[in-house]
Amino acid sequence: MKAIQPVLKSIGVGALALTLLTACSTEDENIPIDPDNSESTEQTDPVEGDEGESIVTIDPQEFGEAFTRGDFSEIYAQTSSDFKAAVDEAAFIELSTSYNENVTSFELLSTIPVQGLMEYLWIDQSGTKGIQTYFDADQAIAGLQLTPLSSFPETDEKLSETSFIVPTTETWFTFWGGRNVMVNYHYAVESQRYAYDWSIMQNGSSYAGDPAENESYFAFGKEVVAPAGGTVISVENGIQDNTPQVETNAEQPLGNHVILDHGNGEFSVLAHFKEGSVTVAEGDTVEQGDLLGLCGNSGNSSEPHIHFHVMDDADWMHASSIRVNFEGEIDPKRGDEVPAGKN
Incomplete structure (x- = not known):
């Protein structure tokens, strides 16, 4: 068992x-x-x-x-x-x-x-x-x-200086998010403590049809937009999407991704884009709401979803995660729907 x-x-x-x-x-x-x-x-x-x-x-x-x-x-x-x-x-x-x-x-x-x-x-x-x-x-x-449950009150109560939107154009579902390990398994790891994983749910499921096909998942191929303005400092666009529920790619955990420098010593990472869908390149300047790519299932991901977190360094593996200051003062946790950041 x-x-x-x-x-x-x-x-x-x-x-x-x-x-x-x-x-x-x-x-x-x-x-x-x-x-x-x-x-x-x-x-x-x-x-x-x-x-x-x-x-x-x-x-x-x-x-x-x-x-x-x-x-x-x-x-x-x-x-x-x-x-x-x-x-x-x-x-x-x-x-x-x-x-x-x-x-x-x-x-x-x-x-x-x-x-x-x-x-x-x-x-x-x-x-x-x-x-x-x-x-x-x-x-x-x-x-x-x-x-x-453990907590980290010093960082739990400190929000990013940058104001972010949810990086989507539709309503999404918070699968992981919040300030304890029950609602957010990332919370145990300092570099991802305030990370979010978002998918799309309908009638209690994230897919309809064959669960081994990425196209069955409601999130697959959906637009992912810039959560705030900044400069693109890292892009990966050529990693193959995983077969859902069958394989993950732990060797390239971010999969296809975009890392943005927002100034003020704040950076954001968006991960698991669909292979070949990223629309920006290193050095590009983006405005909040600009298209970055499409949701996929690349990297250490078991089904199509968006991973997003904010950090204090460009090196995502060694940075410290920063709690996200969302516009509208939303504070998503596991089980919450989040409104589209850009309509």
């Missing part, structure tokens, strides 16, 4: 350590689910237990309250058979009780469909403890991770 892992990979260079409570047999596929079912906040129907007995279910939206109350036996009863095979009830209760110490509340941070499941992310009142829960279509808990 394998751990539940979100499918969208990007240029990340560091490993994310999590306390894993369970594993499941879900394959690394972005399987559409019924959005009406996933968004329901009404009490769900009972789940049938291993012996066919009826189990009173906890609504996914109310999981945080149940965990705070210490309803660990009830939570465990709602877990899938794979979960129970991986973790026994006594161990689950012991670890959960310890983790719940000094917690007065868990707030729902975001909800997102992942691999045919619904992911619900929770954060406690101190901002130091998180929980990732994964519910299947029958509201059984297929996976659960307890995630201690």
Whole structure:
């Protein structure tokens, strides 16, 4: 069995350590689910237990309250058979009780469909403890991770001097973004701490048709524009796009990319462009909103998406990431839709 892992990979260079409570047999596929079912906040129907007995279910939206109350036996009863095979009830209760110490509340941070499941992310009142829960279509808990959270307040609260737009011409979906490792796996790595990965989602999925074809993904071939004015200092345009969900290119993690110098010691990198689609060259001056190229799936990428972050040096691997000052004071996090930067 394998751990539940979100499918969208990007240029990340560091490993994310999590306390894993369970594993499941879900394959690394972005399987559409019924959005009406996933968004329901009404009490769900009972789940049938291993012996066919009826189990009173906890609504996914109310999981945080149940965990705070210490309803660990009830939570465990709602877990899938794979979960129970991986973790026994006594161990689950012991670890959960310890983790719940000094917690007065868990707030729902975001909800997102992942691999045919619904992911619900929770954060406690101190901002130091998180929980990732994964519910299947029958509201059984297929996976659960307890995630201690660190923060970097000095840089978390400091915004870039440059004002940026989202580098798109349509509404996109924030797959990774925010200021903790649950909503943004980049956060663990200083050079990419405030990075974003954006895709396009429709009806809970990023594609329609064959998931092994880039053309099936709604983001593939979409326009990517300059997030702010600046000078082009690095371009790559000849790297082949990956086969989605099958391969990535860790040797050339940015893939086809553009790096811009915005002045004030601030630089931005946009990565994973479609092969041959980049429209600018080194030395070019661009204005905010100018076309840079088309979204692709090159580099260390598992499906078509845009990677974007701002940094304090032109050397992206050794720079420090800077939190982005977006026009309109938006602050996207995992699960949020972001408006087009240029219409």
